[in-house]
Amino acid sequence: MGNPLLLPELRRLLSEKNETELREMLAELHPASIADFSEGLSVEETWELLGLAPIEQQEEIFTFYPHSKQEQLASGAGRERMSALLERMSHDDRVDLLKELDDEVVENLLPLVAKAEREDIRRLMSYAEHTVGSVMTTDYAILPPDVLVDEAIVRLRHQALAAETIYFVYVVDQQHTLLGVVSLRDLILAKPRAMVRDLMQTDPVSVKAEQDREDVAREVARYDLLAIPVVDSQNRMVGIVTHDDVADVVKEEATEDFHLTAAIAPLTKGYVHSGVGLLYHRRIGWLIILVFVNLVSSGVIAAYEEVLAAALTLAFFLPLLIDSGGNTGSQAATLIIRALATGEIQLANWWKVLVKELAVGLSLGLTMALASALLGYFRGGAEIGFIVGLSMLFIVVITNLVGVLLPFVLTRLKVDPAVASSPLITTVADASGLLIYFTVATWVIDLPTT
């Protein structure tokens, strides 16, 4: 990388119509880099530049522009060139792009696109968000089973320009039923007179278009695949999902889980492209819900008002105890949520995890109890030290178990376990922590309860 060519020079070359130098630059640089430093060009300048590249490269550069720039290029005077480009774009990328564009822009564009392509676009656009169908592409390479290797390579050569990958080729019969998969590596290594049928791996891993896109990520990771075929209920091929789209899915799902665990409704457009209003809406929901969940905590304190009045020193340790509960619960929940998300543990293993965490919780609780009993002793004497320590032990053990169980319960209820967010657990831990604290305090110092 590190090409010294910058925007003003690019503008100069365009205004001078210095096509030789521009073409040289286009040939030398990676499409992502070209998109990077031509982002600042006007719509006309950009199409002028793209016009100098072969159509395949135009498509590639285009997909690397930010969506706002893509939208500008697709409207107004760019419409004609855009529809020509759409016909050549990879089938999943163009659907992703069209989904981002204004409905109006799309409705203006589609009539200019060839009928077969238009139908493919409408079909791919119809799959629901988060399904395999929404991330698959329909431009894959296929072969019939009964051709020889040298013939197969000739056929692949014809499909190479249109297909997203030719490194994995799907063997299908006349009804388009998936029979097997053969890699280009195997074809290259095979004897020219060998038959595709004899080279192919039968019974390949596949997914269905309606499945959750997380399933495809898990299968691809498990088998180190470059691409995975998507089939319908009759095992007929309808598309493929390639490794780069899988990588995007993994990233997006991780981001979603991160946001959920912090009690944020997931941002689909990314942080930078989300405005103040959208960020507010994604965050305020849980914050307000948690305010009301907190009424329980207020209620507990109110119920024990007299205890508190009689021994105000107890108030000093309120934040310590409820925070420690929340922290322990968040740790446990995060460990379980992540292990469930990566498929490391399954719902059925919940009791094994519970037993393990009972031991972990007890060890953590004893250590924390000791530390906080000392703090309590120094600030409030032996009695307060005992109360704080004993409460801490109960609180840590119990919130740890809550943190472990909540993700399992949510998974069982078919809710994303990441909803067992740290803030939610903190708030739940507060209420139970306060109840434990005041119960222990009342029991130890024998004060009047309400």
Add this chain to the structure above:
Amino acid sequence: MGNPLLLPELRRLLSEKNETELREMLAELHPASIADFSEGLSVEETWELLGLAPIEQQEEIFTFYPHSKQEQLASGAGRERMSALLERMSHDDRVDLLKELDDEVVENLLPLVAKAEREDIRRLMSYAEHTVGSVMTTDYAILPPDVLVDEAIVRLRHQALAAETIYFVYVVDQQHTLLGVVSLRDLILAKPRAMVRDLMQTDPVSVKAEQDREDVAREVARYDLLAIPVVDSQNRMVGIVTHDDVADVVKEEATEDFHLTAAIAPLTKGYVHSGVGLLYHRRIGWLIILVFVNLVSSGVIAAYEEVLAAALTLAFFLPLLIDSGGNTGSQAATLIIRALATGEIQLANWWKVLVKELAVGLSLGLTMALASALLGYFRGGAEIGFIVGLSMLFIVVITNLVGVLLPFVLTRLKVDPAVASSPLITTVADASGLLIYFTVATWVIDLPTT
């Protein structure tokens, strides 16, 4: 998938030495599936089964076994067969495997491995954790620039068995300097008499072996690469990192960040393989630190003891106010940590983000202030309502900014921003929240302070 062959039948076939059927099964199934249902076999049975597969497939099946099974297969009677297998394994997989095995097992194995392979193993094992070198492999396909396409394909055919991928081929000179990259697709499409030099993309994206492995993940995602070349300071090729290893890096880094944001020292072995003792150690550190950070909160309450004694109703809203601060701060920190991790925002953009979050924080703060003022009014009257509402506004705006800034500050200090964990922010938010609350309370109800 869904092969009905189960462990007892596999045992029966092995004891009957029914090689025809076993070989058929090996040829039909994916290595991951074979590993799956042969996991329960004894060491002798497993080597017997593996012996029936071609050596390349043995390697593949082996890498899909869990590490404990791999270790058993490499010790004792399996040593000889293991070292033969090691010589044929992909260079990164065998290093990963050897790193997991007991030092003693490795020292017993290595003398049986051929010298050149042994040196390659020692070199790859020497890279530090989390560097690109630790995830790269040295078995990649290369071509000189000045060969014709048909000759290039013949050469690739010879490298195909040993190389991790032949879909991207690196063009190097005699000093092994990286000149360019050419895809097998381009070679297949090109005229047989074309020259590799004219087909290759020059100035390819590359990384250095000492760089952080997160860099490689970012580059591969950015450019949708199948593999990325690794070079030394003189631009000489030393390895490649392939897309499947990048996927593992992305997953591991996300898990690390998840653990860090919940104040857990990252588990490198995964949850299931971490025992109670290890889990305790990874969790207790932060929990104890946070107990001591909480001393500040205790101190604040103690300092305002008289205020609290005079208006005990204030205590009812302690959990509500400090939790809301913690929740808001966690949300902000999580958004920023994730956006920094995915490269969506950079350190230099901190002030843009700050301005945006000032607006978001104000909107959130006003809404939350209104809700909590109402709660305060109903429980404690107008004065308490005013105090709670006003405190909430200040707390939300301030903790939101703390949540935004902390990840930037940590990044600036070259600390993983994920250390700005929700528990840490919660605890910091507590202390500031209490201070704000009591300051506002003192100011409004005009009580004696200490």
